[in-house]
Each structure stands twice: as structure tokens, then as C-alpha cells.
Amino acid sequence: MKATTKVKDKKVLVLGLAKSGEAAARLLAELGAIVTVNDGKPFDENPSAQALLEEGIKVICGEHPLDLLEEDFALMVKNPGIPYSNAMVQRALEKGIPVLTEVELAYWISEAPIIGITGSNGKTTTTTMIAEVFQAAGRSGLLSGNIGFPASSVARKAESTDTLIMELSSFQLMGVTDFHPNVAVITNLLPTHLDYHGSFEDYVAAKWHLQDRMTAEDTLVLNFGQDMAKELAKKTKAKVVPFSSQEVVDGAYLKDGLLYFKDQPIMKAADLGVPGEHNVENALATIVVAKTWGIEDDAIRTALSHFTGVKHRLQHLGQIQQVAFYNDSKSTNSLATKKALSGFDKQKVILIAGGLDRGIGFEDLIPDLVGLKGMVILGEVTPKLTMAAEQAQVPYVLAERVADATRKAYELAQEGDVVLLSPANASWDMYPNFEVRGDEFIATFEDLKGEEHG
Template sequence: MKNPTTFENQKVLVLGLAKSGESAARLLSQLGAIVTVNDGKPFEENQAAQGLLEDGIKVICGSHPTELLDEDFALMVKNPGIPYTNPMVERALEKEIPILTEVELAYLVSEAPIIGITGSNGKTTTTTMIAEVLNAGGQVAHLSGNIGFPASGVAQKATKNDTLVMELSSFQLMGIDDFKPHIAVITNLMPTHLDYHGDFDSYVTAKWQLQKNMTEEDYLILNFNQDTAKYLAAQTQATIVPFSTEEKVNGAYLLDGVLYFQDEPIMSATAVGVPGLHNVENALATIAVAKLTGIDNETIKEILMHFGGVKHRLQYVGEVQEVKFFNDSKSTNILATQKALSGFDNEKVILIAGGLDRGNDFDELVPDLKGLKHMVILGESTPRMVEAAEAAGVPFVTATDIADATCQAFELATSGDTVLLSPANASWDMYANFEVRGDVFLETFAQLKETVL
């Protein structure tokens, strides 16, 4: 890794731990910074903080005292989930302390070139697709960033001959300065995380940070199905490579059921291993990256044909008595569930939906629910989800939890049907996160398979 001297003897405050905060604190300490970590979780319950203290890093836990910023800090490295309205962050801004996120540190120490992927939906799937294709093509690609592997940790181990394939959230991109990927992808831009950003324009501005340092020698891959992307394409120095399922473009596109890159046929759209037109878009973005990095067509086709999805994101789980099971627990909003349903024949789908009640009405989901064979509804949002099922004319039952819902869905299914967990709601009414919710679905599937077979 590179060893910048920027941080030597500089006082740095790391605000918020989790995986990325711990990784950032350790890296900064290694680079000679005088590091203080501040995390809201009490010290006695905070294993990460305890480990940092054992290694000689100062930790302050249990609260966020703004007076801490009266110390002469040169920099704050903020956990991306902490909003800029947080009193600690506001105080840092008042004192004109620069605020970065951990991906900026990753860029500063990385010898490896970076492929950065962001977007409202599909970024995890696309990031994973790209890494698998590159690795199959003989390159060494490392998953990193928002996908669950702290970028600053992965960057330390990657060599100049490797590639960092980095999933990036809008929260992370708000805290970059010099960060520059060689290839960047924006899968799509939809109105999400508006509770954090305030409005769609601010959200787009955060996402657009991805290209701020790119030059004409770098490549920016944009979804030309969207007018927003076409508008933004004129606002960058990067070389634009578009993809589209709706028109022929000078990049990757769908035409007569075939996926192309610049007039070169790559594979049939129906051969992509995960269902849905949105996954065709993800495949097109992947093809663009693969072709730009020299991967041959046969490798691209082979990996995309056998791509099984990402865990909890329209993940194909398997079959029991010719009933297919898909785990889409990561669909925590209406848009994600709409996209999931678009890949199936509703008449053969038993949908498991419901969860945390955020006060949403599900009117906009009703057209997508029409024709479903059945729904199994659970969670705090049950009354609202029931209203949507009734409006769509879909029969439904209610369940006590995911295990119960999975068993009921299987009982309602016949050969050729699909049980789809795609909740359109967050999990926190019953489960710590969508991963735990999805794991319960996977465990129940395994029990059903063992019992029935």
C-alpha cells in the first residue's frame, strides 16, 4: 500500500465505529496520526472500542460530547450513516474541520485502480457481478466498500496489479476529496434516502460526487434509460459509456433479446442467471466494465449465465417439490419489491411481504401485486399491506414471523410456483436487520427441504 505522510502527527477524530470506523482508526494510527475514536455504544458493550484501546488508540464511548471538538483536530473521519445534522458533525463544520469518510482513506493508500459502483438499486448485484467476471477473466478483483468489506482495510492488501471493485453509497460519497475511480458505474437514480438528503436534487448531487475527479482517461458508465443520466452525461470530464435496455447506444444495450457491446453480440438476455429486466440492466453495466478491462466474451457469458444473485438480494435459494424459493429480504422499500416482481409471472408467485410500519400507503405497489397467486403478510405494516392486497384482488393470509410465513407460502404453492420473500418494508419490527430476516427464510427453506424430501 501507499504510505502518505499527510496524517503524521495530525490529530484525527473518528466518529462512529462499526467495521469502517474501526478500519479507519487502525489505518490512521498506522499512518502516524494521533487518533481519538468517539462511538455512542457504551464501552463495556463495545468490543471494537475495547480492542482499539488495547492497541493504544484513545476511545470515548457512550455519548457524543461536542466539547470534545474543542481539541485541535485537523480532521474528522465520519461513519457514513451519521447525518450532517448530528451535533458533533455540525460543530465540526462550524470549526471548519474537514470531514471525510473512510473510502477517501482507501483511495489515498491504494496501489490498485478502483472501479466504483453506486446507484439507488442494483449496486450490490452489479458490484458482485463485476468482481466475479474480472476474477474469472484472470484478474484479481477485491470486493470492498458498502458491500461489507471496509475499503480502507481491503486497500491495504491490494497490489498495483489488483483491482478494487468498490460499492459506494451516497453517504460515503459525500465525504470524499481526492477519491477517483478509473471506471465508475451509476446503476440508476431514484428518490431514496430523502430523509437523509432532504430532496432528490441533493441526493443526486451526493451520488454525482463519484465523478468529481475523473478525467477523459477515465470511464463513467451511465444508465441511458434515465433522462437524469443523459443530462448528467454532459456535466463530467469522464468518457461516457452508456447502457440501455430501450435503445441502441454507443456502449452496452439490449436489442431483439440479445445483449450487445458496441455492435458485438455477447449473449441472450434470457440467459442471465437472475430474473428481471433490472438484472438485465445490471448485466449490461457489467458487460461495459468487462469489455473496458479486456475480458473475453465467453467468460462474460459464462459468469452471467451462472450468476446466482447476492445473498438477500433476489437470491435464488433452491427448490422443494418443484417450488422455487427466492430470498429478496434486502427489498426494504416499495421500489425494490416492484423490481423484484417484474422478473416473475405473478400467477405463479406467492409473495411474502410486510414489516416495519413507517406509515407508508402501498397504493403504488397495487398494480404490481395484481395477478399474484397469493400473499403471505406479516409485521407491523400488516393492516396497510392487507389494504393493498385487497385493492389488487389478491388472496392473502397473515403470519406471525418469517418462519411461519415461509411454511404457509409453501403450503399454498404447487409445482412450478415461486415463493418470493420481498417485503417492501424494513425488518426492525421483528428482526435486527434484513440479513437476519433473510437468514430465517434460508433456515426455514433448509428445514422444509430436509423434512419434505
């Protein structure tokens, strides 16, 4: 861990716990800050706060008292999910207190170089693909960031011989100032999280913070399948290396069924371990990073051909009576579901979809539903999704929860078919998060498998 005196003897407020807040509080205390943690969950229901208090860190739980900010805080480190409209964040900004996220702290102390990955879709898969390529090449690539491993925790233990492979959300990137990756990837930019950011322009601006500190010695990997990326490429000091599944570019591209890097064929697209055009794009981005890092083609081929997906992101669970099951619970918008469907023969797919009603329709999804064997629909958006299914002329049934939906989908399926959970909606009407939703799908798959073999 690199030494820093940025926060030594300074009062720092950590707003919101969860994994990243807890990690930030511990790191700040280790760096000599005078730390106060404020979390909305009551103390007696808050094991993280209890653990921090036992370590001598001040905790205030159950409310967010604005008068707390009358103390002379030099810095606020907020949980990324807390919006900037939050009263505590607003008051901090009014008082001129810098508001950071914990990935900024990770950068301050990291001895390891950083590969930062962001984007609207595909960032978790791309991050994991890169890590597996590193592993295949015998390199130490440490998963960190939005992928479930708090960046500051990983950075504390990382050495200069490691590389931090860091997934970054737009929420995290709004809270950085010095953050400087050596290589950065933006998988794509699409309208999402607008309830948080307010506009697509503000969302793109948040993502673009990834490259703020990059120089001509650094590499920025952009998806030239999007015209917006071509425009953004003109606005960075970094060296841009593009990828595209649509055209030949001066980077990684798809041509005649092969994945290339600068006129050099790397592997067949058909040999990728996961289906779908979106995974071709994820693999192309991974290839650019790997080649930039000097990794051999054999390691790239080995990792990408054996890659079976990320949990909850088009994760292949296996088969029951030659019916394949795929868990794509992380598909929380229409575009992600479109991309998932692109990898299959739709005539053989039973799609499980539905969830939280965010006030939007599914007109853009209807063309991709056409030709499906069937749908199982659930959640708040049931009226809208049934209308979309009817317009696409897809037969459908309704379900109460994912377990019920999985069983109904299996009943509709025949040998050679696919049961695909790809909800196109957030989970919060029924589940705390997409992971819990996906875990119910996995558990039901295991139950069905046991029943068939029992």
C-alpha cells in the first residue's frame, strides 16, 4: 500500500455503509483520519456498524442528522448508490466539502497499475474476461470495484506486480478527482440510470470521468460500433484503441467470423465460450486490453474459449432432459435482454421476463420478441409486457415469482429448447436485488434437476 498523508488527522465522514463504506472507513482509519460513519440502518440491525464501533470508529446510525455536518469535516466519502440529491450530500456540497467515492481512495494507495472498465452493459463480463485472460497468462489480475470486491480493500493488499482489474459504475465515477487508470475501457453508452443522473448527457459525463487524468501514455478502449464513441475519441488525451463488431478498425474487430487485432487473427468467434453478439464485443474489448498488456494470443484464446459467463449474466446452468437453462438476472433493461436473445435461436427460447415498473414501455423490445417460442411474465410490469408479447404474437403465461416462472417455463419447453431468465427489468418489486432473483432461478433449476433424477 502506498503511503499518503491526504487524510491524516483530518475529519472524514463516511456516508452509507454496505461493503464499500465499511472498507472505506477501515482504510481511512488506517491512514490516520478521524472517521465518523453515518448509516441509515438502525445500529441493532447493522453488523457492519457494530464491527466498526468495536474497532474504535465513531458510528451514527438510524438517521442522517444534517447538523452532523456542522462539524469540521475535510471530506465526505459516500456510498455510490446514495444520490447527489440526498440532503446530507447537498449540505456537504453547499459547505464546500469534497464528496468522493471509495475508488478514489483506492487510487491514492494502490501500488498496482489499474485497468478500469465501465459502460452501460457488458462491464461485469468484460472485467471478468480480462481477469481470466490474465490468469491464463500467469499474470496477477485482481478483480475489484463494482464487481463485488471493494476497490480500497483490494488496493490495500495489492503489490506493484499485481494489476487491479476494476469495474466502475457511473455512480462511483462521479466521485473521483485524481483517479488515473493506465488502461480504461468503455464497453458502450446507452440511456440507463436516468433516474439517478437526470439526463443521458449527465450520465455520459459521469462515465467520461474515467479518462479525465489519462495522458498519451495511457490507452482508452472505445466501442466504435457507436458513433458517440467516435466523437468522444476526439476529446481525450489518451491513446484511443477501438474495437467493433460492425467494421474493420485500427484495433480489435470481427471479420468473416474471426476476431482480429490489427490484421492478426486471434480466434474464431464461434469458439467463444458464451453466445451472443454482445459477448463478441466484450471479447474484442478484452483482446485490446490483453494485447496492450503484452499478453500472448494463446492465453487469450484459452481464456475466452473456456469462459462460461459471470453469475447472473447469461450464466449457463446446465441442462435437464436436454433443455438448457441460462440465468441472465442481471439484465435489468430492454437492451440487455435484446443482447441476450441475440445469442439464441428464438424459436427454441422460453423467455422469463418482468419486474419493477419504471414507467417505461417495451416498444423497442417487441421486434426482438417476435419468433420466441413462449414467454413467462411476472412482476409489476406484467400489463405492459403482456401487451408487448401480444403485439409480437408470442404465447405467454403469467407467474407469481421466479421459482413459479421457472417451473412453468420448463413445462413449456421441449428437448433442444432454452429456458432463459432475462427479465429486462429491475428486481425491486419482488427481490432486494438481481442476485437474489437469480439465486431463486438457480435453486429452482437444481430442484427440477433433482426431481428429474430422483
